[in-house]
Amino acid sequence: MSWISIFIAGIITYFTRMSMVTLIRKEMISDDLRKILNYVPSVVFPSIIFPGVLLDDFGAFVTINDPKIFGAITALVIGFITRNVILTIVSGLSSYWVVIFIF
Amino acid sequence: MRTKFEIFKIGIKDVAPHLLSVFPFGIIFGAIGIELGFTPLFTYATSIIIFGGASQIVFLQLLSGGASSLIAITSVGVINSRHFLYGAVLSEYLQKLSLIKKLCISYFIVDQGFAVSNQYFKKNPTEEFNHFHLIGSGIILWFIWQVSTIIGIFLGSIVPEELGLKFAIPLTFIAIIVNELRKIDHVLVMIISGLAATFFYNAPFKTYIIISPLIGLLAAIMINKVKK
Numbered sequence: 001m002s003w004i005s006i007f008i009a010g011i012i013t014y015f016t017r018m019s020m021v022t023l024i025r026k027e028m029i030s031d032d033l034r035k036i037l038n039y040v041p042s043v044v045f046p047s048i049i050f051p052g053v054l055l056d057d058f059g060a061f062v063t064i065n066d067p068k069i070f071g072a073i074t075a076l077v078i079g080f081i082t083r084n085v086i087l088t089i090v091s092g093l094s095s096y097w098v099v100i101f102i103f
Numbered sequence: 104m105r106t107k108f109e110i111f112k113i114g115i116k117d118v119a120p121h122l123l124s125v126f127p128f129g130i131i132f133g134a135i136g137i138e139l140g141f142t143p144l145f146t147y148a149t150s151i152i153i154f155g156g157a158s159q160i161v162f163l164q165l166l167s168g169g170a171s172s173l174i175a176i177t178s179v180g181v182i183n184s185r186h187f188l189y190g191a192v193l194s195e196y197l198q199k200l201s202l203i204k205k206l207c208i209s210y211f212i213v214d215q216g217f218a219v220s221n222q223y224f225k226k227n228p229t230e231e232f233n234h235f236h237l238i239g240s241g242i243i244l245w246f247i248w249q250v251s252t253i254i255g256i257f258l259g260s261i262v263p264e265e266l267g268l269k270f271a272i273p274l275t276f277i278a279i280i281v282n283e284l285r286k287i288d289h290v291l292v293m294i295i296s297g298l299a300a301t302f303f304y305n306a307p308f309k310t311y312i313i314i315s316p317l318i319g320l321l322a323a324i325m326i327n328k329v330k331k
Binding site for chain 1: 148179180192217266284297304
Protein backbone atom coordinates (compact mmCIF):
# COMPACT_ATOMS: atom_id res chain seq x y z
CA MET A 1 0.00 0.00 0.00
CA SER A 2 2.70 2.48 1.01
CA TRP A 3 4.81 1.40 -1.96
CA ILE A 4 1.96 2.26 -4.29
CA SER A 5 1.77 5.71 -2.68
CA ILE A 6 5.47 6.34 -3.37
CA PHE A 7 4.91 5.60 -7.04
CA ILE A 8 1.78 7.75 -7.27
CA ALA A 9 3.55 10.60 -5.46
CA GLY A 10 6.49 10.17 -7.84
CA ILE A 11 4.28 10.23 -10.94
CA ILE A 12 2.47 13.36 -9.73
CA THR A 13 5.78 15.07 -8.95
CA TYR A 14 7.14 14.14 -12.37
CA PHE A 15 3.97 15.53 -13.93
CA THR A 16 4.55 18.89 -12.18
CA ARG A 17 8.01 18.93 -13.77
CA MET A 18 7.24 17.87 -17.34
CA SER A 19 3.81 19.35 -18.02
CA MET A 20 4.74 22.99 -18.63
CA VAL A 21 7.98 22.11 -20.41
CA THR A 22 6.14 19.94 -22.92
CA LEU A 23 2.86 21.88 -23.22
CA ILE A 24 3.91 25.52 -23.53
CA ARG A 25 4.89 26.72 -27.00
CA LYS A 26 6.90 29.82 -27.70
CA GLU A 27 3.97 31.68 -29.30
CA MET A 28 1.92 31.22 -26.09
CA ILE A 29 4.36 33.40 -24.13
CA SER A 30 3.58 37.08 -24.67
CA ASP A 31 5.97 39.82 -23.64
CA ASP A 32 3.75 40.61 -20.67
CA LEU A 33 3.75 37.00 -19.50
CA ARG A 34 7.52 36.77 -19.93
CA LYS A 35 7.90 39.83 -17.72
CA ILE A 36 5.80 38.20 -14.99
CA LEU A 37 7.60 34.85 -15.29
CA ASN A 38 10.77 36.79 -14.55
CA TYR A 39 9.51 37.08 -10.98
CA VAL A 40 9.16 33.33 -10.40
CA PRO A 41 12.39 32.94 -8.38
CA SER A 42 11.51 36.06 -6.39
CA VAL A 43 8.10 34.67 -5.38
CA VAL A 44 8.90 30.98 -4.82
CA PHE A 45 12.12 31.14 -2.80
CA PRO A 46 10.96 33.74 -0.22
CA SER A 47 7.90 31.52 0.30
CA ILE A 48 10.31 28.88 1.59
CA ILE A 49 12.78 31.24 3.28
CA PHE A 50 10.38 33.30 5.43
CA PRO A 51 8.62 30.42 7.23
CA GLY A 52 11.96 28.58 7.47
CA VAL A 53 13.42 31.50 9.42
CA LEU A 54 10.46 33.07 11.21
CA LEU A 55 8.65 29.91 12.34
CA ASP A 56 9.76 26.98 14.49
CA ASP A 57 9.19 23.28 13.81
CA PHE A 58 5.62 23.59 15.06
CA GLY A 59 4.65 26.59 12.96
CA ALA A 60 4.80 29.13 15.80
CA PHE A 61 6.70 32.42 15.57
CA VAL A 62 10.24 32.38 16.92
CA THR A 63 11.40 35.22 19.17
CA ILE A 64 13.22 38.21 17.73
CA ASN A 65 16.56 37.09 19.21
CA ASP A 66 16.34 33.60 17.68
CA PRO A 67 19.66 32.37 16.18
CA LYS A 68 17.89 31.70 12.87
CA ILE A 69 17.00 35.37 12.51
CA PHE A 70 20.57 36.39 13.29
CA GLY A 71 21.91 33.82 10.79
CA ALA A 72 19.49 34.88 8.05
CA ILE A 73 20.31 38.58 8.41
CA THR A 74 24.04 37.81 8.31
CA ALA A 75 23.57 35.69 5.17
CA LEU A 76 21.49 38.43 3.53
CA VAL A 77 24.08 41.12 4.22
CA ILE A 78 27.08 39.00 3.21
CA GLY A 79 25.21 37.73 0.13
CA PHE A 80 24.17 41.22 -0.88
CA ILE A 81 27.73 42.50 -0.65
CA THR A 82 29.67 39.55 -2.06
CA ARG A 83 27.09 37.83 -4.33
CA ASN A 84 28.97 34.65 -3.45
CA VAL A 85 26.88 31.55 -2.74
CA ILE A 86 29.44 29.76 -0.56
CA LEU A 87 30.12 32.84 1.56
CA THR A 88 26.38 33.42 1.98
CA ILE A 89 25.70 29.89 3.22
CA VAL A 90 28.84 29.62 5.37
CA SER A 91 28.40 33.04 7.00
CA GLY A 92 24.73 32.32 7.74
CA LEU A 93 25.44 28.92 9.23
CA SER A 94 28.48 29.97 11.25
CA SER A 95 26.81 33.04 12.73
CA TYR A 96 23.85 30.80 13.62
CA TRP A 97 26.23 28.41 15.39
CA VAL A 98 28.00 31.24 17.18
CA VAL A 99 24.69 32.29 18.74
CA ILE A 100 23.71 28.72 19.63
CA PHE A 101 27.00 27.49 21.05
CA ILE A 102 28.65 30.58 22.50
CA PHE A 103 25.82 32.72 23.87
CA MET B 104 29.92 29.05 -29.33
CA ARG B 105 30.52 26.71 -26.43
CA THR B 106 30.40 22.93 -26.90
CA LYS B 107 27.83 20.69 -25.19
CA PHE B 108 30.39 19.39 -22.74
CA GLU B 109 31.63 22.87 -21.85
CA ILE B 110 28.10 24.03 -21.03
CA PHE B 111 27.47 20.82 -19.08
CA LYS B 112 30.54 21.56 -16.96
CA ILE B 113 29.45 25.18 -16.40
CA GLY B 114 26.13 23.82 -15.14
CA ILE B 115 27.93 21.63 -12.61
CA LYS B 116 30.23 24.47 -11.59
CA ASP B 117 27.38 26.97 -11.17
CA VAL B 118 25.31 24.73 -8.91
CA ALA B 119 28.26 23.27 -6.96
CA PRO B 120 28.20 25.84 -4.11
CA HIS B 121 24.61 24.85 -3.35
CA LEU B 122 25.71 21.26 -2.72
CA LEU B 123 27.00 22.66 0.56
CA SER B 124 23.41 22.67 1.82
CA VAL B 125 21.90 19.93 -0.37
CA PHE B 126 24.36 17.38 1.00
CA PRO B 127 23.59 17.83 4.73
CA PHE B 128 19.89 18.07 3.91
CA GLY B 129 20.07 14.67 2.19
CA ILE B 130 21.78 13.19 5.26
CA ILE B 131 19.09 14.67 7.49
CA PHE B 132 16.38 13.25 5.25
CA GLY B 133 17.90 9.73 5.28
CA ALA B 134 18.21 9.86 9.06
CA ILE B 135 14.63 11.06 9.50
CA GLY B 136 13.31 8.19 7.35
CA ILE B 137 15.00 5.59 9.57
CA GLU B 138 14.06 7.45 12.74
CA LEU B 139 10.40 7.39 11.69
CA GLY B 140 10.65 3.62 11.41
CA PHE B 141 10.85 3.09 7.64
CA THR B 142 13.18 0.55 6.07
CA PRO B 143 16.34 1.76 4.29
CA LEU B 144 14.93 0.63 0.94
CA PHE B 145 11.63 2.43 1.43
CA THR B 146 13.35 5.62 2.58
CA TYR B 147 15.78 5.55 -0.32
CA ALA B 148 13.03 4.78 -2.87
CA THR B 149 11.45 8.18 -2.24
CA SER B 150 14.74 9.85 -3.23
CA ILE B 151 14.80 8.19 -6.61
CA ILE B 152 11.07 8.07 -7.36
CA ILE B 153 9.85 11.38 -5.90
CA PHE B 154 13.22 13.20 -5.86
CA GLY B 155 12.01 16.31 -4.03
CA GLY B 156 13.65 17.02 -0.68
CA ALA B 157 11.08 18.74 1.50
CA SER B 158 8.18 16.78 -0.01
CA GLN B 159 9.87 13.48 0.87
CA ILE B 160 10.17 14.47 4.53
CA VAL B 161 6.50 15.50 4.69
CA PHE B 162 5.49 12.30 2.88
CA LEU B 163 7.23 10.04 5.39
CA GLN B 164 6.15 12.11 8.40
CA LEU B 165 2.50 11.92 7.35
CA LEU B 166 2.61 8.19 6.65
CA SER B 167 4.33 7.44 9.96
CA GLY B 168 1.89 9.70 11.78
CA GLY B 169 -0.97 7.52 10.59
CA ALA B 170 -2.30 9.85 7.88
CA SER B 171 -3.99 8.20 4.91
CA SER B 172 -1.97 7.65 1.74
CA LEU B 173 -4.28 10.07 -0.02
CA ILE B 174 -3.30 12.89 2.34
CA ALA B 175 0.41 12.07 2.03
CA ILE B 176 0.22 11.97 -1.78
CA THR B 177 -1.81 15.18 -1.98
CA SER B 178 0.72 16.99 0.20
CA VAL B 179 3.59 15.86 -2.03
CA GLY B 180 1.69 17.10 -5.08
CA VAL B 181 0.98 20.48 -3.50
CA ILE B 182 4.55 21.00 -2.26
CA ASN B 183 5.94 20.10 -5.67
CA SER B 184 3.42 22.16 -7.62
CA ARG B 185 5.99 24.98 -7.66
CA HIS B 186 7.64 23.02 -10.48
CA PHE B 187 4.78 24.16 -12.72
CA LEU B 188 6.18 27.66 -12.40
CA TYR B 189 9.76 26.48 -13.03
CA GLY B 190 8.59 24.54 -16.10
CA ALA B 191 6.76 27.56 -17.47
CA VAL B 192 9.92 29.67 -17.13
CA LEU B 193 12.22 27.02 -18.62
CA SER B 194 9.87 26.00 -21.47
CA GLU B 195 11.06 28.88 -23.61
CA TYR B 196 14.67 27.74 -23.46
CA LEU B 197 13.87 24.06 -24.03
CA GLN B 198 11.57 24.84 -26.98
CA LYS B 199 13.60 23.27 -29.82
CA LEU B 200 14.21 19.96 -28.08
CA SER B 201 12.43 16.77 -29.10
CA LEU B 202 9.65 15.51 -26.85
CA ILE B 203 11.75 12.64 -25.57
CA LYS B 204 14.60 14.97 -24.56
CA LYS B 205 12.13 17.28 -22.82
CA LEU B 206 10.72 14.31 -20.92
CA CYS B 207 14.17 13.18 -19.78
CA ILE B 208 15.39 16.64 -18.75
CA SER B 209 12.17 17.32 -16.82
CA TYR B 210 13.03 14.67 -14.24
CA PHE B 211 16.03 16.78 -13.18
CA ILE B 212 14.19 20.08 -12.63
CA VAL B 213 14.73 21.00 -8.97
CA ASP B 214 14.96 24.30 -7.07
CA GLN B 215 18.69 25.03 -7.15
CA GLY B 216 19.19 23.67 -10.68
CA PHE B 217 16.30 25.73 -11.97
CA ALA B 218 17.66 28.84 -10.27
CA VAL B 219 21.23 28.67 -11.59
CA SER B 220 20.34 27.39 -15.08
CA ASN B 221 17.66 30.04 -15.49
CA GLN B 222 20.27 32.68 -14.65
CA TYR B 223 22.60 31.17 -17.26
CA PHE B 224 19.84 31.06 -19.91
CA LYS B 225 18.97 34.68 -19.34
CA LYS B 226 22.59 35.68 -19.88
CA ASN B 227 23.16 33.40 -22.89
CA PRO B 228 19.79 33.17 -24.63
CA THR B 229 21.17 32.18 -28.04
CA GLU B 230 23.54 29.33 -27.16
CA GLU B 231 22.50 26.26 -29.13
CA PHE B 232 23.23 23.66 -26.43
CA ASN B 233 21.90 25.69 -23.50
CA HIS B 234 19.95 22.77 -22.12
CA PHE B 235 23.20 21.03 -21.22
CA HIS B 236 23.55 23.57 -18.42
CA LEU B 237 20.32 22.27 -16.89
CA ILE B 238 21.45 18.67 -17.45
CA GLY B 239 24.76 19.41 -15.71
CA SER B 240 23.24 21.16 -12.72
CA GLY B 241 20.41 18.61 -12.50
CA ILE B 242 22.55 15.49 -12.69
CA ILE B 243 25.01 16.61 -10.02
CA LEU B 244 22.17 17.64 -7.69
CA TRP B 245 20.50 14.29 -8.35
CA PHE B 246 23.72 12.38 -7.69
CA ILE B 247 24.52 14.23 -4.46
CA TRP B 248 20.93 13.80 -3.26
CA GLN B 249 21.10 10.03 -3.83
CA VAL B 250 24.48 9.65 -2.14
CA SER B 251 23.60 11.86 0.82
CA THR B 252 20.28 10.05 1.36
CA ILE B 253 22.14 6.73 1.54
CA ILE B 254 24.73 8.18 3.93
CA GLY B 255 21.92 9.55 6.08
CA ILE B 256 20.14 6.20 6.10
CA PHE B 257 23.16 4.34 7.42
CA LEU B 258 25.15 6.98 9.30
CA GLY B 259 22.57 9.70 9.93
CA SER B 260 22.79 9.40 13.68
CA ILE B 261 26.41 10.62 13.63
CA VAL B 262 25.22 14.14 12.72
CA PRO B 263 24.24 15.84 15.99
CA GLU B 264 20.78 17.38 15.85
CA GLU B 265 22.02 20.44 17.80
CA LEU B 266 23.88 21.60 14.70
CA GLY B 267 20.50 22.58 13.25
CA LEU B 268 21.66 21.79 9.71
CA LYS B 269 18.09 22.08 8.47
CA PHE B 270 18.77 25.79 8.53
CA ALA B 271 21.07 25.31 5.49
CA ILE B 272 17.96 25.11 3.30
CA PRO B 273 16.66 28.66 3.83
CA LEU B 274 20.30 29.77 3.50
CA THR B 275 20.77 28.16 0.08
CA PHE B 276 17.63 29.96 -1.11
CA ILE B 277 18.81 33.26 0.37
CA ALA B 278 21.99 32.79 -1.67
CA ILE B 279 19.81 32.47 -4.78
CA ILE B 280 17.65 35.55 -4.26
CA VAL B 281 20.42 37.98 -3.25
CA ASN B 282 20.99 38.55 -6.97
CA GLU B 283 17.65 40.33 -7.23
CA LEU B 284 17.90 42.39 -4.03
CA ARG B 285 19.13 45.40 -5.98
CA LYS B 286 15.77 45.69 -7.78
CA ILE B 287 13.12 47.39 -5.68
CA ASP B 288 10.16 45.74 -7.46
CA HIS B 289 11.67 42.30 -6.81
CA VAL B 290 12.31 43.14 -3.15
CA LEU B 291 8.71 44.23 -2.76
CA VAL B 292 7.41 41.04 -4.39
CA MET B 293 9.72 38.93 -2.20
CA ILE B 294 8.45 40.52 1.00
CA ILE B 295 4.82 40.07 -0.06
CA SER B 296 5.28 36.37 -0.96
CA GLY B 297 7.35 35.68 2.13
CA LEU B 298 4.87 37.26 4.52
CA ALA B 299 1.99 35.49 2.74
CA ALA B 300 3.81 32.17 3.19
CA THR B 301 4.32 32.86 6.89
CA PHE B 302 0.68 33.82 7.27
CA PHE B 303 -0.71 30.80 5.36
CA TYR B 304 1.86 28.37 6.78
CA ASN B 305 -0.72 26.38 8.71
CA ALA B 306 -3.15 26.08 5.79
CA PRO B 307 -4.03 22.43 5.04
CA PHE B 308 -1.81 20.27 2.77
CA LYS B 309 1.08 22.76 2.84
CA THR B 310 -0.81 24.86 0.31
CA TYR B 311 1.11 27.94 1.49
CA ILE B 312 3.92 26.83 -0.78
CA ILE B 313 1.85 27.55 -3.91
CA ILE B 314 -0.65 30.13 -2.58
CA SER B 315 2.09 32.60 -1.61
CA PRO B 316 4.00 32.51 -4.92
CA LEU B 317 0.70 33.12 -6.72
CA ILE B 318 -0.03 36.07 -4.42
CA GLY B 319 3.49 37.31 -5.19
CA LEU B 320 2.92 37.01 -8.95
CA LEU B 321 -0.35 38.91 -8.60
CA ALA B 322 1.58 41.65 -6.81
CA ALA B 323 4.14 41.61 -9.63
CA ILE B 324 1.38 42.08 -12.21
CA MET B 325 0.01 45.04 -10.29
CA ILE B 326 3.45 46.60 -9.83
CA ASN B 327 4.06 46.34 -13.58
CA LYS B 328 0.68 47.93 -14.30
CA VAL B 329 1.51 50.86 -12.02
CA LYS B 330 4.98 51.23 -13.59
CA LYS B 331 3.34 51.63 -17.02
